[in-house]
Amino acid sequence: MKERKILNVSLFMIAFVAFALFAFKPIVNYQDDWEVPDKYKKMENTVTDEDEAMEIGAELYAKHCKSCHGKTGLGDGPKAAELDTPSGDFTTSEFQEQSDGELFYKTTNGRDDMPSFEKKIKDEEERWMVITFLRSLKE
Ligand code: HEC
Structure with missing residues (x-):
């Protein structure tokens, strides 16, 4: 017994x-082992018109990112359950502390379940607009 x-x-x-x-x-x-080359880390966001960037960035986010990352960036989109790796939480300070260049690199190149957007959002300027929009998701 x-x-x-x-x-x-x-x-x-x-x-x-x-x-x-x-x-x-x-x-x-947590994604801190996703190495970003120095060249990208130091890149500056090329957006000049903040309002326009927020508008277009929000549209692109809704079209290309929301399905996994969720409406408010919590990583709770409808496709989230199918992913092998969690997609991160865009609202946290850990995420937001990354430079624009780091976010640009990750968005451009992707990794595993995170798609590359080099071809899907061809225009670099538009990719920077998405990064500008990501900043608005901070809690
Ligand atoms: C098919 C699902 C999917 C879509 C669509 C998607 N992502 Fe991701 N994303 C992921 C996953 C999964 C990760 C985590 C990848 C890893 O750590 O290996 C990730 C990670 C990221 C990261 C790094 C997160 C961190 O904590 O550093 C950024 C930035 C990012 N995505 C931006 C975007 C943007 C911008 C879009 C739209 C243009 C997008 N993603 C569309 C699945 C997706």
Whole structure:
């Protein structure tokens, strides 16, 4: 009887640890290991007309990004469940602390489930507008 109890407790603990790892996966795997070349890190956003950029950036975001990243950037879009890697949370300061150039690099090149937008949003100026819009998602 006593052995059974120990077994139950062990099973419970294994289940608990497994659950904790699963639940905190987005935090543990946070995108800080996505290396961005220095050249991109220092790039400046080419947007000059902020209002126009916000308008066009919002449209492009709704068309190309919302399905995974969600309406407000929480990573809770309708396609989110199909992704192998969490898509990040655009509202956090960890995310927003990245330079425009870093976000531009990631958006342009993609990685794993994150598509490359080099061809889908061909115009670099438009890609910068999306980055401008991403700034408005900060909490
Ligand atoms: C098919 C789903 C999907 C779509 C559509 C998508 N993304 Fe992503 N995105 C992801 C995933 C998954 C990741 C995490 C990739 C990784 O870490 O390897 C990601 C990561 C990112 C990151 C880096 C996040 C971080 O924390 O540093 C940025 C920036 C980004 N996406 C911008 C965009 C923009 C802008 C668009 C639209 C133009 C877009 N994404 C469209 C799935 C998507």
